[in-house]
Amino acid sequence: MYDRIPKALNQSNLCPDYKFVATPGKMDPADPTRQSVDLGMYPTSLAPKRPSNGSHARIDWSNVDIPIECKDAPTDEDPFDDNTPDATPIAEKRKGALGQILSYAELVFRYQQRAHLFIVDFLGDFVRLVRIDHGGLYVTQKFNYKQQGEKVAEFFYRYSRMSAAQRGHDPSAERIPHASPLGLLMKRMAERPENVDERDYIRAAFDASLDAKWPWWCLDVHVLEKEGMAEERRSVRKFLVGKPHFQAPGVAGRATRGYVALPLTDEGVVGGSFVYLKDAWRVDRQGIEREGAVLQELNSLGIKYVPTLVCHGDIPGQVTKSQDLWKTYHPKEEECPLKRHQHYRLVVEEVGKPLDQFKDGVELVLALACCIDAHQAAHKAGIIHRDISAGNILLWYDAEEGWQGMLNDWELSKRLPADEAAPGGRQPDRTGTWQFMSAHALNDRFRAIIVPDELESFFHVLLFFAIRYLPHNCPDSAVGKFLHLYFDDFTDGVGQFNCGQMKYFAMRTRQIDLALLAGGRDKAKAEIKAVEPLRFHMPGSSEEHPIQRIITTILGWLAAYYALDAIQKGGQDSANNAKSSATRKTAEVTRARSAWTKRHDKESADVAPGSSTRPITPTAPGERSKSQPPTPPYADAEKIMTHDAIIALFTHELKQEDWPEEDKGMDKRPKKGYQPPKDPVADDSKLTTQLMETSGGSKRKRKTDPNPSTPKKKRSRT
The missing domain is CATH 3.90.1570 (tt1808, chain A)
Structure with missing residues (x-):
């Protein structure tokens, strides 16, 4: 053949x-x-x-x-x-x-x-x-x-006689030969100047995208413009790109690609500094706004830590057709399971870098604090993000304040209804990033995402990077299994996949139980009981790491919030009550950290990790107390229902002086992913011994991964 x-x-x-x-x-x-x-x-x-x-x-x-x-x-x-x-x-x-x-x-x-x-x-x-x-x-x-x-x-x-567009080629993308004038221009712009500063990572990223084995492109962005009452008209802006900085896997869906891009004028010269271009097939459904329109509103309100819109627009005539043919063969079906996707491009000013390139633990916490601040401001403006994940939080360098966080990817954001807890979605299924969705959202695909779900997702992002890079009592060899059980795992529910056990139990019990890593077989039961929960410690010391205080406090709030489930169902709740030498000196506090703490100083004045404010009555999520004060574990539930307490907590901890230097080690996530053991009994016995022997810590010198990467986004299909 x-x-x-x-x-x-x-x-x-x-x-x-x-x-x-x-x-x-x-x-x-x-x-x-x-x-x-x-x-x-x-x-x-x-x-x-x-x-x-x-x-x-x-x-x-x-x-x-x-x-x-x-x-x-x-x-x-x-x-x-x-x-x-x-x-x-x-x-x-x-x-x-x-x-x-x-x-x-x-x-x-x-x-x-x-x-x-x-x-x-x-x-x-x-x-x-x-x-x-x-x-x-x-x-x-x-x-x-x-x-x-x-x-x-x-x-x-x-x-063979159809046009390129009819054959499926995108007429808004022109391929750039590497040796052409535009290709040589791209190479010149990638050359590093003599005076390198903190922002040179952007030029380095563009240089890395000029892969000789990969096609380069000039991409059009069709910008919609309105002039008074006149009809809409489009202008076209052009951008030069190389290999995608990020490319979503799979065929069906949004097929998102991200590029470090160069603006190009009609005269064929560079029209400005580097920008970030997002190419995606957005879901075209009533009620779903274009991401650029959301960013434009957030920018107009002066909200910090979100991308600044340059331009955006749909690519004319590029819409999926499969959903239309499905209706032809299923005339009696009212709801088509296939979604209509429209090709769309978005350009923003800021070129961030992945969060896994954080320098140390305090920079990781600061980046998350910035994004929670942005989330709060957007929420006050009536917009909720709905896709908090490791890949959607970036590091970005500000000339005045230094490195800070940026909350990216607002394409799944939604306008808040008058009643935030009102049910009903714009799509027939749940969309989000499975690994970082709240346990509540994973267990109820019809749940409307609210603030507690988003704050829980921020917690999961913090844990995701902390377990990979910071010192803790979980053996390095077990981190792959931990990531699988906590973030990727699921249980088989009735007609849908539900949250994995490790994440769910952490939300219910206010601690992350490492015993689940050992499998709990009879041979190891006695030893496993002696294993303590996950704990983060100082490099080379058993002293508690400052990030542990944040994790312990937020876990307590989440457990109190999840304890309300039994009250709402009318049942009985089953949850029960329950200085290092390498410290950062005051003179070494970064500009970004100082700027943050000054801006939020009043909010954190009376906050102490693990403490409770006034007790509240257990009520439905989002509602305020109306009756007599309850008994624990419900007292802290209210703190996860709004942004105030968690922002105050982060600010309080960022002001502390016991953050260690060089606490970031090499990535403990297996390069080829987690592989189930061939002999699970032997593996569990060996792992139990390791868990019991590493309750303290071992000193790790900080090393830099020369090729860091962001986790692949895994969308929920339930």
């Missing part, structure tokens, strides 16, 4: 400007996944050449127009099943074949600027034609191409 199919198609002259090339087993050097599709249709001038030794050519994901897969078995390896609803595969081999098709689609979307694409799948004497966009896919029934060859011939004939 590798030889006969390309030969037949090339000799037929059906597609005079295209060439069919066999590329089985020959990987694209730019692709770290090392995948290759069997055949490909390419523009003739861009078709990969076959080596002189007679071997097959290499796949080129940045230029292939149609990936073509070949299988011997017409049934076992068919990605679809015509006998099931929506042709959904059930057999494992079929599922694997569908996964392969989707991985090819993901690579085409990754390396090209595409709105949709076609894939041809040959299955023995049969074939299927597939169309994929970010809303979904549809596929022909399987037919015998030896008996009905005119169908395949007509498809390729028509496809």
Whole structure:
């Protein structure tokens, strides 16, 4: 098939400007996944050449127009099943074949600027034609191409005569040859000046994006403008970009990509300093605002620690079509499960860097404090973020105040109703980042996100980075398992996935139990009982780290808040009551820390970690006390219902002088992710011993990860 199919198609002259090339087993050097599709249709001038030794050519994901897969078995390896609803595969081999098709689609979307694409799948004497966009896919029934060859011939004939936009290419993106004048201009702008300052990380990021193996682009942003009562008109602004700084995995969904970008004028010269460009397929549904419109309002209100809008706009004519065809085949269904996505671009002034590049524990806490402050200000303006996660909190350098936090990615934000706790969502499912969503939200997909959920998410982000980089009593070898159980894990609920046990128990019991890491088998039960909860300590000492005070206090507030669940359900609550030498001197306090504490000094005057203010009556979340004071553990629940207490807590702790220097160690998250042990019993016994032997701490010298990365965003599908 590798030889006969390309030969037949090339000799037929059906597609005079295209060439069919066999590329089985020959990987694209730019692709770290090392995948290759069997055949490909390419523009003739861009078709990969076959080596002189007679071997097959290499796949080129940045230029292939149609990936073509070949299988011997017409049934076992068919990605679809015509006998099931929506042709959904059930057999494992079929599922694997569908996964392969989707991985090819993901690579085409990754390396090209595409709105949709076609894939041809040959299955023995049969074939299927597939169309994929970010809303979904549809596929022909399987037919015998030896008996009905005119169908395949007509498809390729028509496809080769369509415009680039009709074939799925994005006309608002122009590819920039690396050696062209614009390509050379990009290289010159990436050169570092002699006087390097704190902000040079932006130029370094742009330089890193100029990957010689990756395509570079000039992207258009279509800016909507209104002039009085006149009709809307669009202006176009251009930006030069290299390899994406961030690229969301998968095919379906928003397919977000982020770039460090250079503005380009109509005259072909640089029109300003570096900016950040976000390219996404936003959900186009009534009631969902464009992210740029939200930022524009936040900017007009003078809210700090949020990005500053430069421009934004939809790309004309680029909307997913899969959801429309679904309605044709399901006329009796009222709600289509496929979402309409509109291609959209947004540009902001600030180019941040990932939060995992924080210098030390105090800078991590300060960055989170800044973002909680921004969240509070936006909430007062009637907007709630709804996607607090590790990837949406950035570090940004301010010339006057130094490094601070920035709350990014407002695309899932929502206007608050008159009654904030009112039910009802704008989408038929829950969207957010699973690892950082509150336990309440994970256990109730219809829950309207409110302030306590968001503040809990900030806590999860703090824990996520602290467990990876700061000293604590959890063995380094167990951190991968901890991250899996606390952030990624789930329980199988009724008709949906629910919160994992480790996170849920932490919210209920006000402590993070490391015993769950050892599995709790009979052989180890006695030893596991002696293991203390997670504790953060000073480098090289068993003395408590300042971040532990923050974690302990917030956990207490969250446990009090979750204790209200039983009251709301009319039941009984089951939760029960329950100086280092390396300290930072006053003279070494950073400008950013000083600016923050001065601005919030009054709020933190009477706050002490773990203390309670006046007791409150347990009521529904968001409501104030109306009756007699309750008994613990409810007294602190009110503190997690608004931003005031947590901002006061962070401010109080940032003013303390016992923050250690160089407390950030190497990333303890396994580079290849958490791998379940082959012998779980032996692993649990060994891990229990490690847990009991590391209640103190070991001194870690601060090292810098030369290639830090942000966690992949994992969206909830429940």
